[in-house]
């Protein structure tokens with residue numbers, strides 16, 4: 469592809485319709501989590517198609533053990549930062565635990581805030597059959613919704629830990645029914661997390677909307693990674709993730725060198741000092 473074509477394509481905003489087209493054309497797309505303007509800008513300019521302001525911010529940025537403490541206000545705060553760095557990618561705000569479970573009305577009200585105050589283009593919520601009506605109500609308010617089935621981290625206590633879902637006949641049926649329910653309710657895309665690759669292949673072939681895999685094998689229409697796993701910024705990398713860079717060790721090296729140079733009076737040099 470020529471540079472001119474690549475850069476003119478970059479100028480076109482990614483939309484829910486263009487993602488659907490990618491599925492039909494058999495052209496996989498990519499999604500990364502982003503929580504601030506710095507990385508949102510880097511990922512957007514690198515051609516990442518979808519930026520998810522994930523509730524994984526609870527683990528990665530806030531230092532919580534799981535995603536449950538994250539609030540709507542916090543996701544909106546991070547979505548605003550991400551929106552300032554993006555000119556092409558589709559921005560999806562993740563609805564945190566407690567923001568869509570109580571009633572469909574409250575869910576719609578919260579989803580509206582993601583678009584109005586955060587600048588998101590769409591929202592994501594976890595669950596299959598049990599969130600079907602809520603999901604449909606948000607779609608009815610003209611807000612695109614991304615579903616999320618399989619291993620749903622907000623259900624950590626109900627699942628008894630982070631466990632691969634969809635194993636065995638009953639498990640397979642459950643995840644498949646959840647995926648179909650989310651599609652029927654009007655979702656524009658579907659995250660498949662922590663399910664066997666063969667089941668993800670079956671769901672991807674069955675639903676018309678794009679599937680976005682994380683720990684779900686290579687047959688999905690798209691893949692998502694958490695920023696901190698991609699960049700080596702976490703204490704550990706889950707087995708399903710691939711670390712493409714080790715920014716953690718680079719940052720540590722830079723900080724050590726800075727500390728040493730301060731101790732040795734090597735920094736600041738003349739070139740860093742005013743005359």
Ligand code: KIV
Pocket residue numbers: 501520521522523524525562659682692694
């Ligand atoms: O919050 C998040 O990062 C997510 C991804 C794992 C899909 O939901």
